[in-house]
Amino acid sequence: MWMPRKSDHIMEIAYSYVRWFFVPTSTLLFMKYYHHTEQDLILFSLLFCFAVGYMGLTEFALQRSHVHSAFYRNMTKIGVVFDYMAFLLLISLTGGSQSPMYPIAYLVILHASLYWSFIGAMVATFMVICGYMGVVLTVDGGFLEDQLPRHLLNCVFLIMVGVIGGIIVARERKHFVEKGIFENLAKTDYLTGLSNHRSFQEQIKETIVQRNYFILVMADIDYFKSINDRYGHQAGDAVLREIGILLEVMLPKTLGSAFRYGGEEFAIILYTQDQQPASELLQQFSQKLYALEFGSAEEQFRVTMSFGAAIRGEDQHADELVAKVDALLYEAKGQGRNRVVWGR
Template identity: 45%
Template sequence: MKALLDRAYQSHHALEVIFSSLRWFFLVLSIVVFSIQYVAQPDFQKLMLFVLLVIFGFIYMGFSDYYLHKSPEGSKMYTTMTKGGPVFDFIAFSALIPLTGGLASPLFPLAYLIILHVAVYWRFLGGMIAAGLFTLVYSIIFFMQREEATSLHPFIDYFSAVLFLLLIGGLCGIIVSRERKHHSENSMLVEAANRDYLTNLLNHRSFQECLRKDLDNGVDFYLTLTDIDKFKSINDKYGHVMGDRVLRQIGDILSSFVPEKHGKVFRYGGEEFALILYYERQSEVTEVLEEIKQAVASHLFQCKEETFSVTMSFGMAKQNGENPGQLVEKVDMLLYEAKDSGRDRIVCAG
């Protein structure tokens, strides 16, 4: 449960799973409440309407759960079913309350939960609009039930309930907006802490965390260490500003050949880069590295009126149950072997 709540703080999907579970809980609760009331005061017309409402609920919630768990997050159908949830909730609530006692219905507090759900997506404006719609429903039921009311007391109850609905809508919107802003700012800080300021690649800290996590989880991957051949001579000849430009462009080239689903690219330090690649066969990894090597070698760098190119050397091995330090050391030795055997080449573990 704690893990689900932690994910809900960071993910709309986890939050929707919670709201979906609550819908099923309150559907069962509604059946229990209606059954108790029906036994005490049978009304066949209400029974038929309630059965239709329950069937409608089962159909919608079944479809919603299916797309919630089977559709890719962010797809059109996923978005329609999840963001349409509060609309379904409002319709079901508007039909359910008159069938379970009207103003005296024990299910009326569901309105506050639905307002919160709306505020999650549409923040303050959504919370206030939802509160306004529930106020309309409450007002219709109130004036239908209180036609003959002559005392002031029912109207005090009415205005108190309306005020509370509006306060809940406003406060939910404000709180959700503040939390979203805080989460966004926190995410930006975390992202900045995990990025190399020069190349915008993931940094050495991110590399160590990702490496440890993948090894702990038993993920199959290939680790590659690569660096720019004779980079010091570039700094000496063209200056450090040009050297920084070379690093940025090399980072762009590496990223262009490593899609997110197949791996990650890191600036390991200085002119050295690390790649964690998720491929099944070593031949696939070798092919990608060969394409990168050729792309780097053919890329021309411009410094004033002079152009030049660079090469890179690569060491690569598949993880075989080593700890992070052992794996990095093994691949680093392969990189040095590539350097010692002439540079501009790829050396793989036997």
Template identity: 40%
Template sequence: MEQNTVKQTDHFLEVVFSYTRWFFLLAACTVYFLNEWQGQLEGHLPFIYLVGFGLLYMGVTQYCLHKCNRESRFYKWMTKGGVIFDLVAYPWLIAVTGGFESPFVPIGYLIVLHAILYWRYMGGVLGAAAVTAGFTGVLAAQGFTFSGTAMMTFMMNTAILFLFAVLGGVIISRERKHYAERVVYEQMAKRDYLTGLYNHRTFQEHLLSFTSGHEPFYLVMGDIDHFKSINDTYGHLTGDRVLKKIGESLKDTNFDGHAYRYGGEEFALIVRTSSEEAVHKLIMQISRDVERRNRPFLPNFKVTLSYGCAPGLNVEPEVLIKQADDKLYKAKARGKNQVAGLGKEPAAYQLVRGKK
């Protein structure tokens, strides 16, 4: 969850940087044509090449930001590569728009900020060094004289740029650290510490949200069969291990909905579907996976669950829980390792075959 939120923020900032580049490209063209455009076309080829280079990269980046999978390698190359593009284009832009007097000198601060976004403190310092080196190289190539007031201005701007890089890196690093800690605390309040599933409190919140909506869903309550026997025979550490394995199975199973540890040895699923068949297939998949995961350390004991299901459309949360619980008790009474609440189940239908 934390990683997804950070990635969404980074994506938004990349979109901002992308549109900022378009703005500065338009501004650079305007400044150049107003102040520099004169003489033969050949004399303006460096600026034309710069504009072409910028249009190509920025066009591809724009497509990538809006069309590509954010987990793809191409997306990561294009976004992080934006810092490299900026570092290459910056001295080029300065060189063709007035050198020391260029109105685009402050863009260096944005480049440093972009580097800080991905590489924190070190990215800011290296970005500042690269911006300064590029700017200095342009001035040296143009025969700029580093003396007097100009030298003082240059040194002051350089010092402020590095200070900006250091402070920006520290601030961003601290902000990300505090955000990560906050997310951890939020997750601790929402999830069960042993299984990693959503806890009872989160279940109640989600169930209220689902029952208040207009989307069909099923509530599935599951309870481990003979769990007391596992604790009494193999010990409570083994019982905890069984709970963890069931949590792993529920987290790894792909379905449209959420899984919860309701309490003790009881679990709950909220499944977005109106299909009894889909719910039955999901329960069969989970049951077989749970038995498979626990088999290596309980070879003589088949770990199974019994399930009670109830459709959740236009039902109050308390009523829905009772309906699913009643079906669960029915499955237990029929011999366990069964599901109740999905149409006409056989009286002794077992989800997982074999000996206990």
């Protein structure tokens, strides 16, 4: 499924501005140079109402709806079809194949390539050429011999725009996917699947900007070195993986984010300032973790974790908060481990 990016959204806004520019421009051209009969005026009035209607809906989608909503995706994609229909009607009413509005065809092709890449550009090119030929036959009176070179060049330019535009967009899409893969690798811990230390540093600063209050939790696996020494590093890796899975399951994105801070240490950002539900969540997590059995059939073991937690104070910087919660974590370990110590 195509999902819009920030650059796609900006492009849609640009197309919206272009549409609003063409409405008064085409109206002035039509009224001054191409308004000959009452039937022409009626057809242009219908086109005008149709264009303003769908442009209004598109504008609403761009400004008021979420970019990942079905309404946004449908309106922006349908906009390509609407643009194509409006293009054919407009040039039919403003001089046929010699219409000054003919270059809109290039915008239709490029708009289609935005969603369907090279294939979309080629399909749009074919449709525009078919529509162009239909206009020549119905409005121009057919393919006159002295006009054949112009028609041929118009079609060639349409094909060139489709091919070049489609290739450029396809290449840009490929680079974007590759960039996303590399960025994901750079910000994700390969073993647990959680975001890594680098992501944590970025996220906590972003959360501070967005929220005055939230809860930071630092967690550490109890006696992890002993687990590696006794059962082997593969057993230790299995513990880390299971903790990553459990955090992902128990912590939806709407509630917070979990990170592998480093080694056997984890960080959790909870989007709340209420200590009670946060304490209950950590307690449930500890119970589910302790219910898991690790090791082999011959020798199994269970795992506990220690936690330090605090509500971010007003105007408290990220480094200060992390240092405070890290100290609380070590206090929890000093009190005997397998517990949560809250800051005051």
